[in-house]
Amino acid sequence: MRVHPQFDPVAFAIGPLQVHWYGLTYLVAFGLFLLLGARRVRYPWLAEAGWTRRDIEDLLFYGVVGVIVGGRLGYALFYKPGYYAAHPLEVLAVWQGGMSFHGGLLGVLVAMALFARRRGRSFLQVTDVIAPCVPTGLASGRIGNFINGELWGRAADPSLPWAMVFPQSGSDVPRHPSQLYQFGLEGLLLFVLLWVYAAKPRATGQVSGAFLVGYGVFRFIAEFFREPDSFLGLRAFDLSQGQWLSLPMIAAGVWMWLWAARRAQSSR
Numbered sequence: 001m002r003v004h005p006q007f008d009p010v011a012f013a014i015g016p017l018q019v020h021w022y023g024l025t026y027l028v029a030f031g032l033f034l035l036l037g038a039r040r041v042r043y044p045w046l047a048e049a050g051w052t053r054r055d056i057e058d059l060l061f062y063g064v065v066g067v068i069v070g071g072r073l074g075y076a077l078f079y080k081p082g083y084y085a086a087h088p089l090e091v092l093a094v095w096q097g098g099m100s101f102h103g104g105l106l107g108v109l110v111a112m113a114l115f116a117r118r119r120g121r122s123f124l125q126v127t128d129v130i131a132p133c134v135p136t137g138l139a140s141g142r143i144g145n146f147i148n149g150e151l152w153g154r155a156a157d158p159s160l161p162w163a164m165v166f167p168q169s170g171s172d173v174p175r176h177p178s179q180l181y182q183f184g185l186e187g188l189l190l191f192v193l194l195w196v197y198a199a200k201p202r203a204t205g206q207v208s209g210a211f212l213v214g215y216g217v218f219r220f221i222a223e224f225f226r227e228p229d230s231f232l233g234l235r236a237f238d239l240s241q242g243q244w245l246s247l248p249m250i251a252a253g254v255w256m257w258l259w260a261a262r263r264a265q266s267s268r
Contacts, residue, residue: 001163001174007147025144029137033060036133036195045201051129059115059130066111067104074103078245079229101138101219102245124205124260131211132194138215139187146179153178153225169227178226185218205260212253216246 011021037056041047075098076084076091084091109127116126145151149168153176156163163174193214198207220243228240235244 001158001160001165003165004149004152004167006149006167009148021147022144025140025147029140030060030064032136032140033063033130033133036136037130040129040133040198043199046129049125055119055129059112059126062111062115063108063130066107066109068107070107070110071099071101071104074100074106078103079232079241102242102249105249122204124208127208127211128198128202128204128206131207132191132198134211135187135191135194135215139183139191142179142183142187146177146183151179152176152227153181154227175227176225178222181225182219182222185222186215190214190218203260203264205256205263209253209255209257209260212249212256214253216249216253219243220246220250 007021009020009022010018011024012019034056037059038053041051041053041056072091078100079098112126112130113123115121116123119126149166152164152166152169155173156176158174160174160176162177164177165172165174169175190211194207194211197210223240223243223246226240226242228234232241234240
């Protein structure tokens with residue numbers, strides 16, 4: 001079995017200024033979003049609809065605000081509602097850590113709805129454009145989790161070649177490096193599948209639906225290897241909180257894809 005390398009969380013320092021690896025992964029995520037988004041809006045059907053690189057830049061700003069606000073509120077509501085009800089001002093203490101992907105997703109959806117309203121576009125047109133550009137950002141974030149040695153996996157068979165001890169866990173139990181599993185599933189694999197699927201014109205809403213289904217399924221699978229939050233443990237049917245939050249995503253994505261397909265068929 002292996003031992004987590006215990007990376008220094010500070011990538012480099014310039015005088016009193018410290019740049020953390022996790023912050024750099026966010027910069028990589030934002031850069032990839034701009035790069036992929038600019039490439040995506042060059043597709044003929046999107047360019048003819050008036051999409052430009054400037055729209056992608058504006059969407060990034062909306063998305064950053066949405067993911068931070070939604071991620072923090074989602075963590076407080078989904079994972080520690082009792083604690084933050086008693087300490088409401090600590091919801092603002094984002095530097096203490098604690099973000100929820102599912103909350104961040106809801107925050108981004110609200111931000112995209114505001115963008116769509118201001119630009120006179122439909123909400124699903126906006127989400128269809130950005131959906132294939134999101135998984136690389138998720139992949140980047142999982143690398144940050146691994147560097148920090150956080151969100152480690154469940155106990156693994158010591159004979160597993162990539163089983164890893166995470167000293168941050170406070171034990172010498174070999175574990176699944178679930179951050180890397182999520183990097184591969186929710187990040188790289190989801191990106192490839194969505195990018196290929198969205199490389200042709202699709203009915204409005206189908207790309208967004210495919211993203212919800214893909215992320216929900218891959219997150220559900222990865223959660224079997226990820227250690228549940230210590231303050232929550234496993235929920236009903238021995239499923240984690242992340243798995244229970246993924247199920248509505250999958251259901252919504254399937255419904256959205258089928259609805260979009262039926263709508264496109266009836267309009268022909």
